[in-house]
Amino acid sequence: MSNHECECATVQQIATGDRAILPKGAKTIPVYVMGKKYEVPETLTIMKAMEYAGFKFLRGAGCRGGICGACPTVYRKEGDYKLHFGLACQTVVEPNMYLAQIPFYPANRASYDIETIEPVAESIHALYPELFRCVACNNCTKACPMGVQVLDYISAIKQGDIARAAHLSFDCIQCGMCASRCMGELPQYHIAQLVRRIYGKYIQPKAEHLRKRVEEIESGKYDATLEKLQKMGKDELEKLYKEREREPDMAPLGTWMPQDTQYL
Amino acid sequence: MKVAYYPGCTLKTKAKNLEDAALASMKALGVELEELNRWNCCGAVHSLADDDLIHHVAPVRDLVRAMEQGSDKVVTLCSMCYNSLARANLIMRDDEVKRKTINDFMDEEEDYHGEVEVVHFLNFLRDEVGFDTIRAKVKYPLNGLKVATYYGCTLARPRNVAIEPPGGTRLMTDFLDAVGATPVKFADAFTCCGSYQIIANPENAVNVAAGILDCAAKAGAEALVLSCPLCEFNLAKKQGDMIQSGKISKGLPIFYFTQLLAAALGLGKEACRFDLNDKCSVEILKSKNLAMEAVAGIA
Numbered sequence: 001m002s003n004h005e006c007e008c009a010t011v012q013q014i015a016t017g018d019r020a021i022l023p024k025g026a027k028t029i030p031v032y033v034m035g036k037k038y039e040v041p042e043t044l045t046i047m048k049a050m051e052y053a054g055f056k057f058l059r060g061a062g063c064r065g066g067i068c069g070a071c072p073t074v075y076r077k078e079g080d081y082k083l084h085f086g087l088a089c090q091t092v093v094e095p096n097m098y099l100a101q102i103p104f105y106p107a108n109r110a111s112y113d114i115e116t117i118e119p120v121a122e123s124i125h126a127l128y129p130e131l132f133r134c135v136a137c138n139n140c141t142k143a144c145p146m147g148v149q150v151l152d153y154i155s156a157i158k159q160g161d162i163a164r165a166a167h168l169s170f171d172c173i174q175c176g177m178c179a180s181r182c183m184g185e186l187p188q189y190h191i192a193q194l195v196r197r198i199y200g201k202y203i204q205p206k207a208e209h210l211r212k213r214v215e216e217i218e219s220g221k222y223d224a225t226l227e228k229l230q231k232m233g234k235d236e237l238e239k240l241y242k243e244r245e246r247e248p249d250m251a252p253l254g255t256w257m258p259q260d261t262q263y264l
Numbered sequence: 265m266k267v268a269y270y271p272g273c274t275l276k277t278k279a280k281n282l283e284d285a286a287l288a289s290m291k292a293l294g295v296e297l298e299e300l301n302r303w304n305c306c307g308a309v310h311s312l313a314d315d316d317l318i319h320h321v322a323p324v325r326d327l328v329r330a331m332e333q334g335s336d337k338v339v340t341l342c343s344m345c346y347n348s349l350a351r352a353n354l355i356m357r358d359d360e361v362k363r364k365t366i367n368d369f370m371d372e373e374e375d376y377h378g379e380v381e382v383v384h385f386l387n388f389l390r391d392e393v394g395f396d397t398i399r400a401k402v403k404y405p406l407n408g409l410k411v412a413t414y415y416g417c418t419l420a421r422p423r424n425v426a427i428e429p430p431g432g433t434r435l436m437t438d439f440l441d442a443v444g445a446t447p448v449k450f451a452d453a454f455t456c457c458g459s460y461q462i463i464a465n466p467e468n469a470v471n472v473a474a475g476i477l478d479c480a481a482k483a484g485a486e487a488l489v490l491s492c493p494l495c496e497f498n499l500a501k502k503q504g505d506m507i508q509s510g511k512i513s514k515g516l517p518i519f520y521f522t523q524l525l526a527a528a529l530g531l532g533k534e535a536c537r538f539d540l541n542d543k544c545s546v547e548i549l550k551s552k553n554l555a556m557e558a559v560a561g562i563a
Contacts, residue, residue, distance in 0.1 A: 152304075158273045
């Protein structure tokens, strides 16, 4: 063993079956989970670091891909007054971070019938009168792990601009951190969801080609084809799949047409 | 001419007639009001508690937004927005301790020291557009329309944000003069409309509002002009209740001053938006053959 290897191989390897085995020479850093200190390997995400430390996620973990919004973490760093927010599955641990998971935050959700709701700002204002408790402190925006301009979309809703609010809130993953920090006790993320539902159903332009295709499907145009496929054996299906016509990856938009156009 | 403009939430929902008429008029006069690209509610009511700084954050944030986009002036239409923005601006300019506390709290924004000037649209019309320019551009003067000049509280109080020095307020008078109407001064021009008491104590608020309408009518006014959506709510939208309960004998047409401007400039229906006013407002214009294009087809 060379001198160099001796210097960095300081981590004791533990193989209990459900824990990561550190590669030789991996460095660990201290993090504080709910106030208790753990030595965890650097470069791990908060979620993996917690699992390394022995925590088991029964809830508060979903897609592990930064989309589902189940694993928000609130943390502070040494010597910094600011609160930080991140998704545990996306945020890499830093030395001496103090963190806690907030898998759920209570926020009232109004009930409504999207089929009969009048698609105007006043409907939203009536369902969520808390909107007008906003003092524009911007804590919601600071708390968003997705970088959504929460205050801006709340302002847009108050201004009756449903389309703008829907676009501004598009990246929301419903984690609830905005609501956790709100001085006016607004359930921002529920309001934004209602806004996007109204936008999608009543305001956003409809795709004409989709309407046509649904009509074709409903008229039974593809019933025979589907029935034929359902009756095929595995080998025949595989062959059909492998021999299918496929648009070349780099084909310029709108230039490619299949030889067989009977299903178009 | 291009000027930063702060609309306010109500102008986007319940008071579209106040904004639509102003924007169309400015376009006709060659002035481009450029809406702030980011803005939030002005806070609506200026907090008077000395230690309640959080309620100044909303207006200050709007002023920071104006500064961020390189404007040293922001024009407002709504009296309440004007009042809360202007008063917060004075705190940031003159009160060192509060300024520091608010700037420290808004730690992700640039520090603000009152760099932006808050201007009400009436002042803007007088000082930047010019009443003479307006007079020259008037196509259909509002001849013979006797209009009470109503300011309410927030354009005139407190003294340090008043649109004109107290005692000599004549902006509405000069404005009406420029558009060819006959201004009617009346004793309740600066009386509070009842404001948010319409929610907490509706009976009292309606009594005050009815008193103002009665005072204007007795002074010989056939209509009343204002610049605040909350005043408009109490003085116009509540008239049905007042008539029903016998507090006033007949309706008094209420206009936003921007609507009279648009009408006098000869702009059409989409600009003047008289469709959003009470029926009696349209009727008086029709009966005097005024703003015919703007009221045509409105029942």
